Amino acid sequence: MRKPLPYDPNKPEEFRNPATETERIYSAEEAEFLKAMDAYQRANDRSFPTCSEVLAVVRALGYRKTAAPGPLPIFRRHDYSGDKDEEARDEAEG
Numbered sequence: 001m002r003k004p005l006p007y008d009p010n011k012p013e014e015f016r017n018p019a020t021e022t023e024r025i026y027s028a029e030e031a032e033f034l035k036a037m038d039a040y041q042r043a044n045d046r047s048f049p050t051c052s053e054v055l056a057v058v059r060a061l062g063y064r065k066t067a068a069p070g071p072l073p074i075f076r077r078h079d080y081s082g083d084k085d086e087e088a089r090d091e092a093e094g
Contacts, residue, residue, distance in 0.1 A: 036061055 026034065040057050041049060049057075 032061065033058070 036057050037049070037054070040053070041047065044053075046053065
């Protein structure tokens with residue numbers, strides 16, 4: 001089991017995910033969403049919010065549907081590792 005990194009609030013690119021108590025590099029959008037979900041769950045005593053509740057939090061963050069639906073994203077394991085060089089190689093390979 002991987003030991004969590006020590007938390008450093010002065011590093012904005014790192015965020016401790018309250019659901020997993022681990023850290024990784026999150027994009028600004030991901031960190032904003034995780035913080036909003038954590039605040040919602042704590043305020044409403046909801047460990048497992050429904051899809052409707054998650055959608056309500058997303059809308060509260062200001063997200064709106066502005067384009068026609070597209071294909072769903074397919075995430076591979078490295079998509080979560082922060083390895084941008086590997087992502088670039090995958091995109092180049094097609």
